[in-house]
Amino acid sequence: MSEQHHAAAPAAPSFAHRARTARDRAGLTRPVAAGLVGRSAEWVKGIETGAIGMPRLPMLIRLATLYECDLADLTGDERIAAATYTKSTHADLPAVKRALTTYRLTPADREPESAEVLHARVRSAWKLWHGGGGHRSRVAALLPDLLADTRQSVRLLEGTERRKALVAQAQTYHLTQLFLAFQPEPELIMLTGDRSMTAAQDADSPRAMAGAAWYMNHVYRDASEAAEARVELAEQAASLLRQDDPEDLARWGLLQLAVALSFAKTGKAGLAWRYWDQAQDAARRLGDGYAHPWLIFGRGLVDAYALTIHLDLVQPGKAVEAAAALDLAAVPSATRRSFHLIEAARAYGMQHEGVAAVALLQKAHHTSPETVRFNVHTRMVLPELARTGPRMVREDARELALALGVAT
The missing domain is CATH 1.10.260.40 (lambda repressor-like DNA-binding domains)
Known part of the structure; x- marks a missing residue:
């Protein structure tokens, strides 16, 4: 056989x-x-x-x-x-997704909105995003029409008006990208990041390209793409800006911060702090009271991100020191303040200080409930704190988890 x-x-x-x-x-x-x-x-x-x-x-x-x-x-x-297990879906996600993937091939039966009107609508949306309460829900209600109207104006307007409309479109995609963050649609986040950069380039606006590069850095960083790609994009955009103009300088400083965060994410401490120093210098030159109206760049934001850098470099002791010294009153955005409170909770959690961690998460929730609800770190740690945290805060952790719809 x-x-x-x-x-x-x-x-x-x-x-x-x-x-x-x-x-x-x-x-x-x-x-x-x-x-x-x-x-x-x-x-x-x-x-x-x-x-x-x-x-x-x-x-x-x-x-x-x-x-x-x-x-x-x-x-x-x-x-x-x-x-x-870890990501919460917003009720308005399907509507925003349809708006991103629906194309109007025939002209609408009304005139396109002017660039001035589009920019006014975008400014109003940014104010809602940075306000307290249900910022995601309020902005989500505006996004479908804003996406459709900016698309129509970009298609029908010409010359300088079209370029200004493209800048408004790029910012609309930034807002959409922020709405999509921490939800189970990574492909849409990449899509909006790419579209924002394309609109900024078509507008031939260095400022718009800088803003798109900042948000694209978030896309790359959250997707764990190579640090070299993130750094190169930020540095190219920064090279287009003038440092003797406050509006340009704010964006330049923000891009230094983007590079610092990218290097911290991959454990390169020396480079991370070198670029953070450059961001801090830009914020200092703009003045202690300065904060960009929608990018929120200023001394408060730079100081707050020092905490994130310590965390990403696995320096829990220094992170706690940074958290204790944080002055979030200098950050004129409820959503940003809530995020940095979550980062502070993350620092205390790494030091096994559950009482402080839960208290900070509660404060973050009071500051901006939807920021906490859609934050992956919060949704991960609350069940553990509710089961094994210090006895005096287990009930608080369970109550917060229940409010967020997280099983314990």
Whole structure:
């Protein structure tokens, strides 16, 4: 009887291999990844070499969120997706999605709006975004019409008016990108980032391109794309700006901050702080009372992002010091203040100071409820604090989780 030879099926990648691959794709070093999930670099090495087995679901979710991948990329189980557990969907997401993917091919039965009117509408939308309360819901109600009207004006206007309308369109895409952040539609976030930059380039406006580069940096950073791409984009946009003009200088300083955050995300402390110093110098030249009306760049914002840099560089002690010294009154945006309060809670959480962490999350929720509701870090840590945090704050953590619709 002849011997039959069967080709052996290739072995499926081990969890250890998948974990290392996901971290490499995210561009994170072991120490940085370890600090962001509250473990040691040796622990990360252990799971990547097989010395430590697959962790339980809560930690798997934290790793998948950090690496911007699905649980299936780590576990091999295609039935599980991280977004199911960590991301909340806004009720108006379908309407905004339709507005982004609906095209009016025939002219509307009315004249296109002027660039002046479009800019006034965009300014009003920015004020709603930075205000307290349900900022996402209020802006979401405006976005479908604003997206359609800017698209029509860009199509029908000519010359200088068209270029001004393109600048308004770029900002409309920024607002859309912010609305989409922390929701389970990463492709739409990439789409709006690309469209905003395209509109800015078509407008031939260095300021618009700088604004688009700042938000594109968020897209790249959140998607864990290579730091080199983020840095190159920011530096190209910054080179188009004049530092003797306040409006240009604000955008230039913001782009230095973007580069600093990109380097911090990949653990390059020296470069991160060098660019942060340049952002701080730009804010100082603009004056202590200055804050850009919609980009919010100023001394308060630069100081607040120092906390995020310490966190991303896994410097919890310094992060707590930065959080304790933070003066958020200098940040004229409820959404931004709420975000930085969440970052402060993250710092205290890394130091295992659950009482302070829960108190700061409560304050962030009071400042801007929808910022907290759609923040992945908050949705990840609240169930753990509700179960294992200090006894005196477990009930507070459970109540906040209930308000956010997070299972504990």
